[in-house]
Amino acid sequence: MTDTQTLSGRKPGGALARWFSMLWADKFAFFAALFLLLALLCALFGPLLLEAVATKQNLRGRNAPPFDLARGWIYILGADALGRPLLARIVVAAQNTMLVAGAAVLASSLVGGTLGLVAGYSRRSASQWIMRLGDVIMSFPSLLLAVIVLYMLEPSVANIVLVLAVTRIPIYLRTTRAEVLEVRERMFVQAATVMGASHRRIVFRHILPVILPTLVTIATLDFAFVMLAESSLSFLGIGIQAPEITWGLMVSQGRPYLTNAWWLSFWPGLAIILTTLSLNLLSNWMRIALDPTQRWRLEMGGRRNG
């Protein structure tokens, strides 16, 4: 107890400084967070700054090789089949890639989490129906869903988000329900019931805060998964459609030129790997940082502990 007090007393910057020092304690997570911040900045401001450069065709520079500064620094990663600089395109594509994954994760975690709370807390038949619904969604082939949505509604970023969000609902649904079933039986929830708290108060004030860290950790991992799923769909031609652009679509667009211009597919793929890797590392850190019984490992500023 005294240990934590002196430690937090030494850093008077408040909660923010404490989180920062916990992040600094895990160097992998620190650089992961740094990279994600960079990707986020690209997503926010990239299209504003580089949209014009990224769409300007330059047929002389078709498939220009990387690491050649003759055309300027923007061509450092080479150019695509229409002579558009790859670096600028990757930065611009970050927006759609992040937007699709972020929106899908947000939507599926909100819907899945809410349904999971209901299914776990209510003892009525509604919870059975919710679980069966989850089973059917889980076994429905997501490729078919993507094609159905693509043909029924017009291909757009919003519809891809819809497909991805629907397919990921069961993950949150099952996790939330399992956690609620366990937390519901704990002493403090029973105490709240005995003291006459309303259902809403019990769910939102007593149960939700306990399961929120788990949900946040899953959402981080799922962000990576959804990003890969969107890339796969775009790669197969049933996801984002040109002229919209994402990293997955860029990999797919580079495929015909594989034999003579490997860089077309390589760089966007690398961007995907680095982002998912960062998310995995960060969620590992989060699992420790959000768990009050494990947090000391980071607060002591010690080495990485699995």
Added chain:
Amino acid sequence: MKFSLGRSGMKSFIGKRAIASGVSLVGLVVLVFFLSRLTGDPTDLYLPLDASVEMREQFRQMHGFNDPLIVQFGRYVADLVQLDFGHSLRQARPAMEVVLEAFSWTFRLAVITMSCVTVAAIVIGSLAAFRVGGIFDRIATFFSLIGASAPDFWLAIVAIVIFAVNLHWLPTSGTGTALHWILPVSVLFIRPFGLILQVVRGSMINVLSSAYVKTARAKGVRTPRIIFVHGLRNAMLPVITVIGDQAAAILNGAVVVETVFGFPGIGKLMIDSILLRDFAVVLAVIMVSALAIFLMNLLIDLAYALLDPRIRY
């Protein structure tokens, strides 16, 4: 941990599971039958652009696309009861024949890949867990994280560029010789390997810190024996669950990898059939995959009981 049903017996356990899976499969088939028709009429995809109106009409008449959906569904169910799964529009063969052929390819792919993954992940994961935080552990953890993060289509493309295009060691795609299997198996290997390695390591760390392992160590049992005999058996339960999930993912069709490598498996069949509105094949794929995954889950539950005698069904 799985629930135990006392000694009510294996038979009733399998029966209950079969009924539950059967009910959700029926729901799924109905849903897919009606939703897949929303993607449009296949007529235009199969007839040439300049086909006359009569030809189109004849095509629809022949395959029954003119009848109301509910009539088509009734006909499908009536055929299904006689184990007739309909005809493939694309290949003009019985749909089930097409699907089973593709499934045998995917099944072999899944078995080979998952055997390699299981052996490698268990050996490396156990060794990593033996010295937590050691150099071997850190390297293994880091590489398994990278493996779990890489998109498989990108890995497939990079592997083709390196090993097929530049080095000319392996064929780019197709099947035929044993060499054709190396690239698809290696690409499919990477992600499950990363995930299972993490689970083996975590589970093994728990087991190795338990009292009976300390006893074994105190009485002088040799280290490899402690890890692979004392530890592994108890660490295997969560590992088997993840192995099952990953094997199911491949059996369901490794769509991207099969597409990139031109592998005639069930994933490639699925995407081709969806894109070409080959409805009978899509439905047959769903049913075959469901059956395969049902059988595999049963096998996994048997493995639980085998490893831990306390578990009964």
